[in-house]
Amino acid sequence: MSVQAKTSYDALYKEFKGKAEALSAEVYRVPNMEEAHQLITKIIGELNVNKVVYAPSELVDAVDVKKIATATGVVMTSENLRQNAADAGLGISQLDYAVAEIGALAGNATSIESRMVSILTPIHMAVVRTSNLLPNLMETIATYNNKLGELPRYLTFVSGPSRTSDIERVLTIGVHGPGRLIIVFID
Amino acid sequence: MATGNLKKDINSALNNDNLTGALGRFGEAYLPAREKAYEGKDFEAIREKVSQCKRNAADNLEKLAEQFATQAVKNGAKVFRAKTGEEAKEYIAKIARDHNVKTIIKSKSMASEEIHLNDYLMKHAGIEEVAETDLGEWIIQLCGQRPSHMVMPAIHMTRGEVAEIFSKETNQNLEPDIAKLVKVARENLRNKFLKAEMGISGANIAIAESGTLVMCTNEGNGRLTTTVPPVHVVLVGLEKLVEKFEDVGPILEALPRSATGQKLTSYVTMMTGPTPAIDLDGNIVEQKEMHIVLMDNGRTEMRNDPMFKQALQCIRCASCLNVCPVFQQVGGHVYGHVYTGGIGTILTAFLNSFEKAGELQNLCLRCERCKTYCPGKIDLPGLIAELRRRTVKKEGLPMSQKLILEKVLTNRKLFHSLIRTASVAQKPFVKGNVIRHLPLFFSGLTEGRSLPAVASTPLRDKVGRAVPTGKPKAKVGYYAGCLGDFVYPEQGEAAYKVLNKMGMEVIFPMEQTCCGIPATQMGAPEVAVTLAKQNIEAFEKEGLDYIVSLCPTCVEVLKHHYVDQLKDDPAWKARAEKFAAKVIDFPTFVTKYGQDLKFKNLGTKVTYHDSCHMKRVLNVWKEPRELLNKAGVELVEMKGCDDCCGFGGSYSVKMPEISKAILEKKINNTTATNAAVLALDCPGCKMQIAGGIDAKGKNIAVKHTVELLADALK
Ligand code: SF4
Numbered sequence: 035m036s037v038q039a040k041t042s043y044d045a046l047y048k049e050f051k052g053k054a055e056a057l058s059a060e061v062y063r064v065p066n067m068e069e070a071h072q073l074i075t076k077i078i079g080e081l082n083v084n085k086v087v088y089a090p091s092e093l094v095d096a097v098d099v100k101k102i103a104t105a106t107g108v109v110m111t112s113e114n115l116r117q118n119a120a121d122a123g124l125g126i127s128q129l130d131y132a133v134a135e136i137g138a139l140a141g142n143a144t145s146i147e148s149r150m151v152s153i154l155t156p157i158h159m160a161v162v163r164t165s166n167l168l169p170n171l172m173e174t175i176a177t178y179n180n181k182l183g184e185l186p187r188y189l190t191f192v193s194g195p196s197r198t199s200d201i202e203r204v205l206t207i208g209v210h211g212p213g214r215l216i217i218v219f220i221d
Numbered sequence: 222m223a224t225g226n227l228k229k230d231i232n233s234a235l236n237n238d239n240l241t242g243a244l245g246r247f248g249e250a251y252l253p254a255r256e257k258a259y260e261g262k263d264f265e266a267i268r269e270k271v272s273q274c275k276r277n278a279a280d281n282l283e284k285l286a287e288q289f290a291t292q293a294v295k296n297g298a299k300v301f302r303a304k305t306g307e308e309a310k311e312y313i314a315k316i317a318r319d320h321n322v323k324t325i326i327k328s329k330s331m332a333s334e335e336i337h338l339n340d341y342l343m344k345h346a347g348i349e350e351v352a353e354t355d356l357g358e359w360i361i362q363l364c365g366q367r368p369s370h371m372v373m374p375a376i377h378m379t380r381g382e383v384a385e386i387f388s389k390e391t392n393q394n395l396e397p398d399i400a401k402l403v404k405v406a407r408e409n410l411r412n413k414f415l416k417a418e419m420g421i422s423g424a425n426i427a428i429a430e431s432g433t434l435v436m437c438t439n440e441g442n443g444r445l446t447t448t449v450p451p452v453h454v455v456l457v458g459l460e461k462l463v464e465k466f467e468d469v470g471p472i473l474e475a476l477p478r479s480a481t482g483q484k485l486t487s488y489v490t491m492m493t494g495p496t497p498a499i500d501l502d503g504n505i506v507e508q509k510e511m512h513i514v515l516m517d518n519g520r521t522e523m524r525n526d527p528m529f530k531q532a533l534q535c536i537r538c539a540s541c542l543n544v545c546p547v548f549q550q551v552g553g554h555v556y557g558h559v560y561t562g563g564i565g566t567i568l569t570a571f572l573n574s575f576e577k578a579g580e581l582q583n584l585c586l587r588c589e590r591c592k593t594y595c596p597g598k599i600d601l602p603g604l605i606a607e608l609r610r611r612t613v614k615k616e617g618l619p620m621s622q623k624l625i626l627e628k629v630l631t632n633r634k635l636f637h638s639l640i641r642t643a644s645v646a647q648k649p650f651v652k653g654n655v656i657r658h659l660p661l662f663f664s665g666l667t668e669g670r671s672l673p674a675v676a677s678t679p680l681r682d683k684v685g686r687a688v689p690t691g692k693p694k695a696k697v698g699y700y701a702g703c704l705g706d707f708v709y710p711e712q713g714e715a716a717y718k719v720l721n722k723m724g725m726e727v728i729f730p731m732e733q734t735c736c737g738i739p740a741t742q743m744g745a746p747e748v749a750v751t752l753a754k755q756n757i758e759a760f761e762k763e764g765l766d767y768i769v770s771l772c773p774t775c776v777e778v779l780k781h782h783y784v785d786q787l788k789d790d791p792a793w794k795a796r797a798e799k800f801a802a803k804v805i806d807f808p809t810f811v812t813k814y815g816q817d818l819k820f821k822n823l824g825t826k827v828t829y830h831d832s833c834h835m836k837r838v839l840n841v842w843k844e845p846r847e848l849l850n851k852a853g854v855e856l857v858e859m860k861g862c863d864d865c866c867g868f869g870g871s872y873s874v875k876m877p878e879i880s881k882a883i884l885e886k887k888i889n890n891t892t893a894t895n896a897a898v899l900a901l902d903c904p905g906c907k908m909q910i911a912g913g914i915d916a917k918g919k920n921i922a923v924k925h926t927v928e929l930l931a932d933a934l935k
Binding site: 053057114115116117120135136137138144145146149150153154171172175176178179182185186187188189190191192193194195196197198199200201202203204206208209210211212 | 243246247250296354355356357360373374375376378379380383399400402403406407410411414415430431433439440441442444445447448449466467469470473474481484485486487488489490491492493494495496497498499501503505
């Protein structure tokens with residue numbers, strides 16, 4: 035990342051972090067794969083979960099989740115997710131873009147793995163490239179619009195954990211989807 | 222007139238403390254949340270884009286439906302176009318039977334409520350369970366009620382009630398602890414998600430260009446419904462269509478902000494064709510079955526109606542409900558159908574029953590608040606008035622009303638002499654049924670509101686032509702309005718005083734009469750047209766520079782309605798335009814041309830009530846405050862200064878219970894300021910609020926701004 039690019043991403047990241055945290059998401063940023071690996075290992079170690087499910091993807095593979103499994107002693111799988119995701123403690127998947135203005139992530143979730151690990155588990159960890167930070171929703175829509183022919187079959191936007199205010203308008207986190215959303219930016 | 226049933230529903234809603242409490246709290250929290258969500262955004266610009274793309278879609282409805290269907294089929298989905306709700310239900314039942322489905326999970330779909338899909342599937346497709354998965358919907362389903370709000374279906378219930386319902390469902394004794402209750406719902410519904418053979422969802426947007434369906438949820442149930450079961454049915458109404466992928470931008474910017482004050486819902490899902498799924502044995506199904514049912518059910522008829530086509534611009538954000546003073550009092554159930562509130566009344570007319578809607582339009586106060594908030598830029602009050610007009614056209618007015626409107630109101634001399642008679646013999650006349658509904662001050666309904674007496678001498682007998690000292694700056698015609706003429710002549714006298722001090726020559730054209738709004742509101746436009754012509758004629762004779770009135774509704778009618786009412790008659794239209802160009806509301810007139818006025822310091826503590834039509838129709842709210850400050854009052858703003866007072870013209874007579882409940886809130890907000898005087902700029906609001914304050918025995922004077930100005934004149 036050039037110095038110039040870095041400063042512009044610093045600003046977008048800062049904005050994103052503020053907005054996403056206001057929605058109760060937890061946001062981290064690391065400069066490279068190696069540190070991503072370390073951070074995620076540390077987070078999983080602290081989460082105290084037995085089973086982690088993941089959706090294979092370029093970033094998730096690069097982080098080397100298998101090695102994390104050995105280091106932390108958790109079961110790490112991307113198989114048979116109808117069962118495994120239903121009782122796993124954490125799901126890891128990659129999302130493509132981060133929308134600074136509103137603290138939302140966007141990405142292709144066409145693969146069944148990607149969807150299962152991000153909606154059935156009580157905690158979802160999303161990894162995303164810092165260089166894919168976009169300023170706002172309109173630009174995100176425009177980005178997909180520019181490649182409309184390649185629109186993913188299942189395009190998902192996620193901002194904060196699952197929530198409801200259906201009883202007496204009291205905000206409650208974690209209904210059907212995850213109650214925690216951890217976002218890791220990798221430069 | 223409301224039937225017995227509607228009245229009964231209204232009364233039970235008003236007496237339901239849970240309901241009014243929950244709605245009231247929500248109503249108060251909604252506005253600041255919405256405001257915050259729109260921070261840094263240009264709402265006007267966004268709603269312009271939203272309404273543009275929705276209007277475009279409505280204009281090309283059939284073309285876009287075809288394009289969407291073709292595209293979705295290309296993407297791998299099966300598309301069925303259902304003309305009616307019946308067709309949609311049969312088709313979905315067939316899919317269920319073909320797959321031997323026993324359990325279904327559903328994620329919020331108003332369209333399925335609209336056609337009572339659940340019921341049908343249980344009865345005709347051998348389905349054992351259709352589980353609603355949205356928490357609010359599930360609560361409603363478990364206790365066999367109907368949703369009371371488009372976005373928050375269970376907003377009318379308390380945690381205690383939910384605990385009871387869940388306890389029964391789970392055979393446990395659950396505490397009324399919201400976090401725990403949500404957990405119970407999660408656990409219970411989780412199993413249903415995992416074993417359902419079919420998922421049914423709705424969609425917020427359907428994009429013709431790409432065949433994409435967009436769905437917004439917060440809980441994640443939408444993602445589960447569209448992901449887990451191997452068969453997915455999307456039931457979507459034609460009104461959800463937009464032409465281009467780009468169009469989702471503005472809609473997504475407006476929808477969550479207007480609906481719940483969020484910048485975006487937790488999850489937005491855009492589906493372009495079927496995706497892989499996992500069957501119950503854990504095998505991956507490369508391409509699940511995706512059925513899209515594109516439903517018409519009255520929407521094309523709506524679109525073919527030149528006036529109601531506009532309603533297709535709705536994005537179902539429900540902000541029109543959230544800001545509606547009536548909704549805040551009575552909730553959604555009195556609307557008796559799936560779609561509630563103002564937009565609900567309109568949708569009900571086309572998607573369900575015109576008769577029912579004809580009755581519901583009576584609930585609207587015409588405070589115009591919804592219109593200023595609607596991101597689809599729909600003229601909801603206008604459409605509701607049109608419904609009223611059509612209902613009257615169909616059913617005719619009750620004889621007594623017809624008589625008054627046609628025989629009395631259009632005969633100025635008779636009308637005015639009757640009012641004069643009333644001032645002499647008020648008691649017996651007030652009880653008489655004949656003119657009860659029309660000149661509002663004759664109403665026999667005094668419950669919770671003292672009605673002012675008709676003045677012994679009307680304004681027209683007290684003032685005439687008044688010439689200022691020195692050369693007159695301009696010639697001003699004074700339009701009094703019924704209340705200003707016969708009930709509150711002192712306001713007119715005060716206005717004369719101020720106008721003269723401004724150097725204006727003031728004239729009272731004697732042939733002026735009722736502005737016509739009661740006739741319009743009651744659905745007798747012909748009568749309104751006659752009155753319009755009488756007034757135009759009366760003022761034309763005088764060669765005036767301006768026409769000033771103290772009543773914002775009269776100004777609205779004189780300035781905006783007449784031209785429209787006479788638009789098909791070129792000669793009259795031209796006269797109406799000339800007339801309208803001279804009409805101006807009092808505060809604006811004084812602010813503009815009364816800059817030399819000198820005031821002494823009144824020093825009184827005053828709070829201000831914004832009249833609906835002054836603030837939202839005429840966009841005048843800074844001016845009266847400026848004038849009050851000049852008059853040296855101590856201005857303290859009350860909570861909800863622009864909340865409606867519940868008057869709404871004949872509304873206070875037709876819906877006295879609701880009107881009274883809304884008034885109560887206004888009075889509480891007024892008293893909370895500890896002001897000695899409540900200032901306002903509408904004789905109707907004065908009648909309502911002063912009456913309420915008097916009935917409550919409170920010691921607050923209610924004054925038209927002009928009275929304070931006249932008092933403070935040096
Ligand atoms: S009519 Fe307007 S305010 Fe009401 S739900 Fe529709 S878009 Fe929202």
